Amino acid sequence: MSDNTVWHAHRVDRSQREALNAQRACLLWFTGLSGSGKSTIAGLVEERLHQLGKLTYLLDGDNVRQGLNGDLGFSDADRVENVRRIGEVSGLFVDAGVITLSAFISPFRSERGAVRQRLAAGDFIEVFVDAPLATCEARDPKGLYRRARDGEIADFTGIDSPYEAPQAPEVHLHNDGSRSPAVMAQQVVDYLARRRCV
Ligand SMILES: Nc1ncnc2c1ncn2[C@@H]1O[C@H](COP(=O)(O)OS(=O)(=O)O)[C@@H](OP(=O)(O)O)[C@H]1O
Numbered sequence: 001m002s003d004n005t006v007w008h009a010h011r012v013d014r015s016q017r018e019a020l021n022a023q024r025a026c027l028l029w030f031t032g033l034s035g036s037g038k039s040t041i042a043g044l045v046e047e048r049l050h051q052l053g054k055l056t057y058l059l060d061g062d063n064v065r066q067g068l069n070g071d072l073g074f075s076d077a078d079r080v081e082n083v084r085r086i087g088e089v090s091g092l093f094v095d096a097g098v099i100t101l102s103a104f105i106s107p108f109r110s111e112r113g114a115v116r117q118r119l120a121a122g123d124f125i126e127v128f129v130d131a132p133l134a135t136c137e138a139r140d141p142k143g144l145y146r147r148a149r150d151g152e153i154a155d156f157t158g159i160d161s162p163y164e165a166p167q168a169p170e171v172h173l174h175n176d177g178s179r180s181p182a183v184m185a186q187q188v189v190d191y192l193a194r195r196r197c198v
């Protein structure tokens with residue numbers, strides 16, 4: 001928090017924005033290794049919510065790192081700052097009344113926990129896209145694992161940079177390839193329906 005600043009409450013608040021859009025906002029936080037299926041599944045969930053008439057926004061690691069977080073690399077410190085900023089942006093989207101989907105490796109438990117704490121109870125829904133490293137490496141759609149193994153990319157998650165799996169995610173998707181991304185996206189939508197978010 002900057003010094004000498006005072007919070008200003010505005011005339012239109014989150015609940016009024018939610019009422020206007022006839023929806024309840026929340027943050028779906030997709031975490032998992034590179035290649036685990038975060039973007040694919042988050043994209044399918046967003047498409048389904050859009051079809052249901054919900055206002056959504058999907059924030060994605062590769063995309064955000066081309067703009068807002070273009071100054072950050074993949075050291076531990078830069079990943080901490082990456083997730084902190086995304087947590088703040090996600091919080092603003094939720095306050096805007098939008099069902100927000102954030103898909104980032106977000107490898108550290110403490111930083112994911114900090115985003116959870118930043119939001120109101122129940123607004124943070126952790127979705128663990130759980131795929132074995134061997135599966136992610138076999139998919140390797142961008143050739144990054146091969147380059148990391150060849151020593152061309154340092155600090156690669158799962159190779160020479162850690163990934164701390166969630167201990168109690170709200171939704172745990174086993175994306176080892178035995179089921180389609182569409183089936184797993186439906187699991188997320190079903191969770192939202194049980195929570196009366198859709
Ligand atoms: N060193 C290293 N480690 C992991 N990933 C790397 C690295 N370098 C580049 N990439 C590409 O960056 C994407 C991950 O960015 P994130 O912002 O999600 O990472 S993090 O949350 O800060 O850990 C990741 O995208 P996904 O594969 O979609 O996860 C990669 O395309």
Ligand SMILES: Nc1ncnc2c1ncn2[C@@H]1O[C@H](COP(=O)(O)OP(=O)(O)O)[C@@H](O)[C@H]1O
Pocket residue numbers: 032033034035036037038039040041103139141175176177178179180181
């Ligand atoms: N259940 C699945 N079965 C087959 N291929 C999958 C499955 N889930 C994801 N993929 C593929 O794996 C690759 C990585 O998925 P992606 O969503 O880009 O992962 P991430 O965003 O976690 O890096 C993509 O080519 C995607 O089509």
